[in-house]
Amino acid sequence: MYKASTGAPNDTYRVAQVANHGLLTYPHRLNFYDAPPLFEVTAEEFETSAIHRLHILSEIETSAARNRTWDELKKVTAIQCDQHLPLGHNIDKTEDLDGERRRDYLSHFVLRLAFCRSEDLRQRFVKAETTLFKLRYESDLINERASFLNSRDFNWIPVDATEQKLYAKELNSPYFGKTEAERLAEKYYKVKWTRVPDLVERRKVFVKKGWAYVPSREQSSIVFHEFETHLQRALEMTAKLIPRLDEDTRLIPVLDNLSRAFLNGISSEWTSTADAGNSETIKAEQVDSLAKKHFPLCMRTLHDNLQRDNHLKHFGRLQYGLFLKVLGLSVEEAIVFWRKSFSRIADDKFNKEYKYNIRHSYGLEGKRANYPAKSCQQLLTPGTSDHGCPYRNYSPENLQTALLSAYSSQGLRSSDLPEIMSYVKSSHYHVACTRVFELTHSTDGISKGEGLGGYENVIHPNEYAARSIALAKMKEEKVKEEPMVVE
Structure with missing residues (x-):
């Protein structure tokens, strides 16, 4: 070398x-x-x-x-x-x-x-x-x-045989049950006790005049503290x-x-082939049923508000529209969906004030850019939008009410809320959302700690929805493949 x-x-x-x-x-x-x-x-x-x-x-x-x-x-x-x-x-x-x-x-x-x-x-x-x-x-x-x-030079001092024999009793006291051969074979290193505070706290080392005698089996503590x-x-x-x-x-x-x-606890932007156009296209009339079964709370809330008020503010429309776009709603179906949702607005006003913006978000108007859907990181970043992440923006009482209203039919119970709220309190909003996914998909084979599957956490609303839809399809296919039992 x-x-x-x-x-x-x-x-x-x-x-x-x-x-x-x-x-x-x-x-x-x-x-x-x-x-x-x-x-x-x-x-x-x-x-x-x-x-x-x-x-x-x-x-x-x-x-x-x-x-x-x-x-x-x-x-x-x-x-x-x-x-x-x-x-x-x-x-x-x-x-x-x-x-x-x-x-x-x-x-x-x-x-x-x-x-x-x-x-x-x-x-x-x-x-x-x-x-x-x-x-x-x-x-x-x-x-x-x-x-x-x-x-590397870790600046530790090997303890010679004479010194090791002098303090044999003290050196061996933290490790009961060792054989005589094991005690004699053990090597020790001296370092200032401040370099191994974890071992001192757990009384794993003998300390003498500011020096900690560290056995080779605990050598890693020196290395970790040095790093x-x-x-x-x-x-x-x-x-x-x-x-x-x-x-x-x-x-x-x-x-x-x-x-x-x-x-924000988010690793990166979620990417999918859906960004370039989803082969599994959805129809306008399917959105409502998909929202009730597969959408994360942020998008579920926007959908419910849209159905209740027949309207959404600009940032809400932008956020929800891009989400549906990436989910697989074509521009033609998007126009049908939004026209039906804005039922209180006359056709002329819809065509003048809203249709252009829908086509623009699909890259068919203006600078013709292919706009991506908003990620969890973007929703968690404070800005002008009032349609961000509910886990961050809602009061504890409102959040719990919203969760039960949205997911009680999918297995979420009031007894699950304390755990979810503990993640929210510690600002781990994506963990709270991931835990909701686990709880509402337990019948699909998702267990606690597994996240979306493969221990992936939610980092994008479309990731949540896409995985939920995929699990439902797998469950349907499994049912079809099961042989019919005739009694």
Whole structure:
């Protein structure tokens, strides 16, 4: 192994010869991200790499909000990592191992730029990244983990045999039941006790004159604390330098969008083939039945208001219209639906004041842009619209009433409300919406913690509706395939 200078003081990339992969710029899956990336990237790669990592960090935060166990967290995070940011071992026959680690490296630093700008963002980023590091540390191969540890100076002092024998009683006291052979084979390292506060708190280490004697089995605590401290310092330093980017009109909007998404607990924009035109088109007369069975609360509320008042304000029409467009309502069917819904308005007024806007939202008028439907992140962002996310905007009393009114026929009970409201109270609005989906689709095979299936959380109203409709179709097909029993 040798070091290759990047041209910046103390900023080095390690290059290693690894079987099956030749020379690797990033020889380890584990990384402290010491040096900033000095390679060129496109604006698209800059943003997409960060969005992929945001999926994983958002899932980690969501798991904490849902009180998932460590094993459950490992499972759901592994799924997200495999899908969005795979990171193979050195012995894996991955074709682009260096490319995977390059994307991991880049995505970390992009999010570091986005999340360094406030104390709240920094704390949340450090917590999520440290958790991700712990998960990777546990899943790393023993020899590759050892290689990583040997590549860094953790400033720990190995305890020699004489000192270990001198304090044998104190060193062994936290670990009852160990055999004599195990006690003799155990290695210890000395560090300042402030570097392992978790072990001191749990009385897992012997402390003498400010030094904590850490057994090799607890060595990871030193590594995790070092990673956390290192990242905190790096974020504070980045925060001091970030004003230099204020004049960059390309990067600042991207960073703002990423940080808002993280604060709202949303990983990214939901995309689907429906954005380009849904092959499963729906008719105007189907909308009402679909709304009562498959729509999330935000769209269900807009639909109910439209049916009650025969009208919606501009932002409500825009939000609901784009949702129906992506769901599969053609422009012709949209005109039929809105004309029927606005039954109190004369034909001339409808054609002059509303028909143009409907066609415009489909890209058939004006600048002919293909407008996407509003995402959960956009609905959670305060703005001029009064038709945002009900979980955020409604009072607790009104929200509970709305939930029971909308979903009691689908299995939601008043006894379920305290759990949902606990997520709302902690500002995890997307988790509350996801939990409602689970409760109202339990008969479709969705269990608690599974989200939309595959542990995906709701990040877009159309995602909610599309998954609900798909589950209903699967259930219908299963019923058709079941053999008829004749008695």
